[in-house]
Amino acid sequence: MRTHSRGRILVGAVIAALALAAIVPSPAGADETCNSPYMANLIKGQEDYLYVWALGVKGVGDGADKLVTIDVNPASKSYGKVIHKLSVGGGRGEAHHMGFTDDRRFLWAGGLDNSRISIFDVGSDPARPKLVKSLTDMAAKTGYVGPHTFYAMPGRMLVQGLSNAKDGGGVTGMALYSNKGELVATYPMPTTDGGDGYGYDIAIHPQKNVMLTSSFTGKKNYMRALGDLVKDAEAMKRFGNTMAIWDLKAMKPKKVLSVPGAPLEIRWSLKDGDTWAITATALTSKLWLVKPDAAGEWQAKEVAVIGDPAKIPLPVDISINKDGTGLWVNTFMDGKTRYFDLSNPEQPKQIYERATGKQVNMISQSWDGTRVYIASSLLANWDKGGADDEQFIRGFRWDGKELSPTFEVDFNKEKLGRAHHMKFGSKTMKAAYDLERTSRR
Amino acid sequence: MTSSVRRAAELGRVLAAAAALAGAVAALAGAVAVFSVDAHEPAAGAAPLMDFVPPPAGSYPLHAIMRAPDGAVLDLDGRRQPLRHFTSGKITLLGFMYASCSDPHGCPLAYQVFHTVRHRVATRPELRDRVRLVSLSFDPARDTPSAMRSYMAGVAPAAVEWAFLTTESPRALVPLLDGFGQDVRVAADGGGRPLGPLAHVLKVFLIDARGTVREIYTTSYLYPEVILNDIQTLHLQSATERTMR
Numbered sequence: 145m146r147t148h149s150r151g152r153i154l155v156g157a158v159i160a161a162l163a164l165a166a167i168v169p170s171p172a173g174a175d176e177t178c179n180s181p182y183m184a185n186l187i188k189g190q191e192d193y194l195y196v197w198a199l200g201v202k203g204v205g206d207g208a209d210k211l212v213t214i215d216v217n218p219a220s221k222s223y224g225k226v227i228h229k230l231s232v233g234g235g236r237g238e239a240h241h242m243g244f245t246d247d248r249r250f251l252w253a254g255g256l257d258n259s260r261i262s263i264f265d266v267g268s269d270p271a272r273p274k275l276v277k278s279l280t281d282m283a284a285k286t287g288y289v290g291p292h293t294f295y296a297m298p299g300r301m302l303v304q305g306l307s308n309a310k311d312g313g314g315v316t317g318m319a320l321y322s323n324k325g326e327l328v329a330t331y332p333m334p335t336t337d338g339g340d341g342y343g344y345d346i347a348i349h350p351q352k353n354v355m356l357t358s359s360f361t362g363k364k365n366y367m368r369a370l371g372d373l374v375k376d377a378e379a380m381k382r383f384g385n386t387m388a389i390w391d392l393k394a395m396k397p398k399k400v401l402s403v404p405g406a407p408l409e410i411r412w413s414l415k416d417g418d419t420w421a422i423t424a425t426a427l428t429s430k431l432w433l434v435k436p437d438a439a440g441e442w443q444a445k446e447v448a449v450i451g452d453p454a455k456i457p458l459p460v461d462i463s464i465n466k467d468g469t470g471l472w473v474n475t476f477m478d479g480k481t482r483y484f485d486l487s488n489p490e491q492p493k494q495i496y497e498r499a500t501g502k503q504v505n506m507i508s509q510s511w512d513g514t515r516v517y518i519a520s521s522l523l524a525n526w527d528k529g530g531a532d533d534e535q536f537i538r539g540f541r542w543d544g545k546e547l548s549p550t551f552e553v554d555f556n557k558e559k560l561g562r563a564h565h566m567k568f569g570s571k572t573m574k575a576a577y578d579l580e581r582t583s584r585r
Numbered sequence: 586m587t588s589s590v591r592r593a594a595e596l597g598r599v600l601a602a603a604a605a606l607a608g609a610v611a612a613l614a615g616a617v618a619v620f621s622v623d624a625h626e627p628a629a630g631a632a633p634l635m636d637f638v639p640p641p642a643g644s645y646p647l648h649a650i651m652r653a654p655d656g657a658v659l660d661l662d663g664r665r666q667p668l669r670h671f672t673s674g675k676i677t678l679l680g681f682m683y684a685s686c687s688d689p690h691g692c693p694l695a696y697q698v699f700h701t702v703r704h705r706v707a708t709r710p711e712l713r714d715r716v717r718l719v720s721l722s723f724d725p726a727r728d729t730p731s732a733m734r735s736y737m738a739g740v741a742p743a744a745v746e747w748a749f750l751t752t753e754s755p756r757a758l759v760p761l762l763d764g765f766g767q768d769v770r771v772a773a774d775g776g777g778r779p780l781g782p783l784a785h786v787l788k789v790f791l792i793d794a795r796g797t798v799r800e801i802y803t804t805s806y807l808y809p810e811v812i813l814n815d816i817q818t819l820h821l822q823s824a825t826e827r828t829m830r
Contacts, residue, residue, distance in 0.1 A: 181805050184786040185770075246803060247768035247786045267768070299650060299766055299788060299801035322651050323766045329648045350805040353637035393811065394645035419636075576769040576783055577755045577762070 178411055178463060178508075180296035181350050185248040185570075188511040192217045193227075193270055193569030196537055197253045198555060199524050199562035200236035208232055209239035209255060211264055211273055212560050213569070214537060214553055216517070224539065224551030226558060228272050232262045238367070238524060241565045243294025245301060245323050250276070251567060252301055254291030256523070257367060259283050261291050261303070263325060270569040277325050283309040286319045286330045290363055295346040299323055304343045307363035314362035314382055315341035331395050333357065334388050338400035342384030347410035347421060348392060354442075355392045356421055356434060358407040359384020370526040383427060387434060389442045401444040403432050409461055410434075413468030413489070420489055422447075424462050424473055429453035431473075431484070431492050448484065448492040451475055460522060461506045465513045474504045476522050481507065481547065498547055500540070502532040508566045509542070516540040516547060520555070521562035537563050635808045642817035647799040653679075653792050654764020657757055658721065658750040661737075663730040668721075668761065671748050673796040675717040676819050678702060678812065680789040681767050683724035684736045690804050691787050696720075698789070701809040703745045706816065713744045715794070716816055722751040723769050724783060725758055765790060765798075793819050 179186070194216045200208040213228035237255025244251055249267030254260070261279040268274065283289045288305030289312075295302045300323060305316040317332040335341040342359030349356075360366070361383045365373055373379055383406045389399040405428030412421045420435035431448040450473055451457035457475035464471050464486070471484045471492065481504060483496040506519040518538045521527050527535075535555035540547040555563045653672040657665050672679065678699065686692035699718050706716045720737075722728035728736070728751045737749045752758040762769060770784045789807060791800040800815050802808075 182803050184803075185784075247766075249768055297801075298803040298806060299790075299798075320648070324651065326651065328650055329646075351634045351636045353639065391640060394640045396645070576771045577759050 178409075179244060180246070181348060181412075182246045182298055183244055183248060183296045184246060186511065187568050187570045189572075190217055190219075191510060191515070191568035192220070192571045194508075194517060194537065195242070195251060195266065195273065195567045195569055196519065196560075196563050197239045197242050197565045198560050199239045199521060199564060200231075201524075201561045202236065204559050204561060206231050206233065207235055209237045209253075209262075210561055211251075211253065211262075211275075212555075212563075213271065213273060215271075216515075216539060216551075216568075218550075224553065226553060226560070229560065230264070230273055230275060232260070232275060232278070234258065234260070236524065239561075239564055240523075241292055241294060242567050243301065244296060244567065246296040246298055250323065252294040252303075253565075254294065254303070256290045256292065256306060256363070259289045259291060261325075266569055270571050279321070279325055282319060285327050286317070288316050288319060288330070290316070290366070291319075292344060292360075293346045295348070300328060302346060304346050304357070306343060306360055306366065312362050312364040314343075314360070314365070314384060316343045316362070318343065318346070318357075329395075333359070334397040334400055337397075338386065338402065339388060339397065340384055340386050342386065344384065344406075344408055345410045345423075347412055349412050349419065349421070350392070352419055353392045355390035355395075356410050356412075357388045357390065358403070358410050358423055359386050360406055360408060360426075366523055367525060370523075387423065387432075387444060389434075399442055401434065401442065403444050404428055405430065407432060408459075411462060411464040411471070413464065413486075414466050415468040418468055420468075422462070422464065422471060422486070422489065422492075424450060424459040426458055426460065427456070429457055429459055429475075431471075433489055435489075447490055448494070450482065450494075451478065451480070460504075463507045463509050463516075465509065466511055470513070472507045472509065472516065474500075474507045474518065476503055476505055476526075479504050481516075481518060496545070496547075500538060500547070501536065502534045503528050506565055508568070510568075514542055515550075516542050517566050519563040519566055521564045524562060527562060535560075535562050537566070633805055633807065635810065639808070639811050639814050642814040643821040645818070647791070647815060647818055647822075650798045650801065651766075653677075653790070653796045653798055654761055656752075656761045656764070658752055658761075659730050661730050661734045661749055665753070668750070669796060671717065671719050671750065672792050673794060675715055675746070675794055676712075676816050676823075677717045677719055677792040678789060678816075679719040679721060679792060680787075681723045681762070681765070681769075681785065682720050683722050683783060684728050684732060685724070686783070688784075691785065694804065694807065695787055695789055698807050698809055698812070699747070702812050702816075703743060703747060705809065705813055707744045712816065712820060715820060716745055718745065718747040720747070720749050721761070722749075723758060723762060723767070723785070725752045725754055791815055791819070794823060 194214040196212040198210045208231045211230045215222040215227045238257035240256045242253040251264045251266045253262045259282045263277040264273040265276045266273045290306030291303045292306045293304040301321045303319045320328045333341045333343045344358040344360035385404045387401045387403045388397045405425035407423045429450045433447045434444045450459045458477045460476045473482045479501045481500040484492040505522045508517045537553045539550040655669045680695045682692040733749045787804045789802040
C-alpha cells in the first residue's frame with residue numbers, strides 16, 4: 145500500500161470528514177425540505193434530477209401514469225430537459241404523491257383511483273429509475289383506498305389512505321408496509337373523541353414521539369368533477385375538519401384537534417429544538433399552527449389567512465425552509481405562489497406573491513432554498529379546462545426577494561400527462577458491492 | 586483486463602483508501618470513547634435527544650416485520666456458522682457496522698447504545714439470559730475475524746452475550762444486506778466515480794426468539810429506553826405464550 149505523508153493524511157482525513165458530513169443521516173432533519181426525518185442522504189447541495197409523478201391522460205401516449213425524470217443540474221448539458229420517462233401501464237391511475245424509503249434507494253408512488261402502489265428503484269441508476277414492484281392489493285388487504293402520503297419509517301413505509309373500499313367516503317386509515325412491500329399492520333383514523341376518520345398527510349417529530357395527521361375527503365369527492373362537486377352542498381360537507389396527535393411508538397391516537405376546512409400538508413419546523421408544525425386548510429384558506437401549550441397539551445390555532453378566503457383560492461401544497469423561518473404556499477385557483485415569513489410562527493406574514501401559472505399545485509425547494517420547483521396538476525377532474533389547463537414543471541431561482549424563472553417543461557407539448565408530485569435525485573451516491581449484487585442475478 | 590474486473594479493482598482500491606482515511610479521521614478525532622467497558626453507562630455523545638416518556642412495556646404491539654435472513658457468517662475464531670444461530674433462541678439486537686467507521690451518528694452511536702442496553706439488561710435477572718447483541722460487519726475485506734477480535738477487545742465480559750461477526754466475502758455478505766434491507770453506499774463524484782468511505786443508514790434490528798424482526802431503529806429513534814421497553818415487551822409476550830401452552 146502506498147505510504148502517505150502526515151500532511152497528505154491530514155488532507156485526506158479532512159476530505160473524508162467532509163464526505164462523511166455530507167452523507168450521514170441527519171438526526172433532526174427532514175428533507176429538501178419535507179421528507180421523513182427517518183430518511184437519510186438528504187441532498188443539501190445541488191440536486192441532479194427532478195422525479196415527477198405524472199397522471200396519465202387518455203389519448204396522450206399510452207394514457208398511463210408515468211415517472212418522468214428531468215435533469216435539473218444547471219451544469220449539465222441536458223439541464224431543464226426530460227432525460228427519462230417510465231410508464232407504469234394500465235391506463236390512468238390518478239398518480240398523486242410519492243415518498244422515498246428511509247435509505248432513499250426506492251421511491252414509492254401511489255394512484256388515488258386504482259390504489260396501485262408503484263415502487264421504483266432510484267438507487268441503482270438515479271438517472272434511469274426502474275419499476276421493481278407494483279402492489280395492487282391494498283384495497284383487498286386493508287379496506288383502504290387512495291394511497292396518498294408515503295412516509296418513511298425505519299425499514300418500513302407508512303401509507304396514508306384517503307378513502308375506503310366500502311363506500312368511497314372519507315373514513316380511512318394507514319397501512320404500514322415493510323420496505324419489501326409486505327403489509328405489516330393497519331391503523332384506522334380516529335372516529336371517536338371528535339375524530340372524523342378522514343386522512344391526508346402524515347408528519348412525525350421523533351424526539352417528541354409524536355405523529356400528526358390531517359384530513360381531506362373520500363374517493364367519491366376527489367374523483368368527481370370539481371365544478372359539480374362545489375354545487376353539491378351535501379358532498380361539500382364531507383371534507384375533513386380535524387388533525388390528530390398520535391403516540392408514535394404505540395401508534396395510537398391521543399388527541400383530535402379541530403381544524404376546519406380540510407387541513408392538508410403538514411410541515412414540522414426543522415430548526416433544532418422547535419416543536420411546532422404548520423398546515424394550510426384548503427377550503428377555508430388559513431394557516432394553522434400546531435404546538436404544545438404551556439402545560440404541554442397539544443393545541444391547534446389559526447394564525448394567518450391566505451389570499452381572500454371568500455374567493456376560495458384553494459391553498460394546496462406548502463414548503464417550509466430548512467430553519468423554519470419561511471413558508472411557500474401555492475394556491476391552485478388563482479395560480480399564485482406566496483411566501484410567508486415564519487420568524488414568528490404565531491403570526492406568519494405574507495411578504496411576496498407572484499402568479500406562477502394558470503393553475504399551480506405542488507411546490508418543492510432545494511435545501512438552501514435558492515431553487516424552487518412548481519408543478520401544475522391537482523387532480524385529473526379538478527384541473528382547469530381549455531387554455532387554463534396548463535401542465536408544466538417550472539423551475540425558479542429565489543434570491544430572497546424575487547422568483548426568477550429558470551426552465552420549463554411543457555407536459556402537454558411533450559405528451560407526458562399532468563405534472564403532479566416532485567422529488568429530488570442525486571448521482572453522488574452509489575451502492576457498494578454492485579458487482580457482487582450483479583453477479584448473483 | 587475486462588471492464589468488470591477493472592471496476593472491481595478500482596472499487597477495491599477506493600474502499601481500501603477510504604478505510605485508511607476514515608481510520609485517520611477516527612484517530613484524529615479521538616473518536617473511541619465508545620470502547621469503554623460495561624461497568625458504567627457511556628455518555629450520551631451523539632445520541633438523539635429524547636423528549637418524551639415512552640409508553641410502558643407491554644402496552645403496545647410489536648408487529649412482525651420480516652423474517653431475519655440466514656447465511657454463513659464467521660465468528661471470532663473464523664468458524665463458519667449460520668447466522669440463524671445468532672438470531673434465534675434469544676431476543677436479539679443486531680446492527681451492521683464496520684470497524685473503521687467514524688461517523689458519530691453511525692456505528693459509534695450504535696456501539697454506545699449497545700453498551701447502554703447491555704449494561705441495563707445485565708441488571709435484570711429475568712432478561713439477561715434471554716437477550717443477545719450482535720454486531721455484524723459489512724466490510725469483510727478489512728474486518729476479518731482477527732480484526733473483529735481487536736475491535737471488541739474493550740468489551741468487558743458480562744452476563745449478556747455480545748457476538749461479533751463478519752463474513753468471508755462480499756458475496757457472502759450481500760444476501761444478508763439485502764435480506765435485512767440494509768444499504769451500503771460509497772460517495773461518488775459528479776461522474777459517478779467512488780470518492781470516499783462507506784456510508785449506510787444506521788439500522789438496528791430487534792429480533793424475537795423465533796427469528797422474526799419486530800422493530801427497526803435508525804438514528805432518529807435509537808433510544809436505549811425505548812429499546813429496553815421493546816425487549817421487555819417481547820419478553821412479556823413470550824412469557825404469556827409459555828404460560829398458555
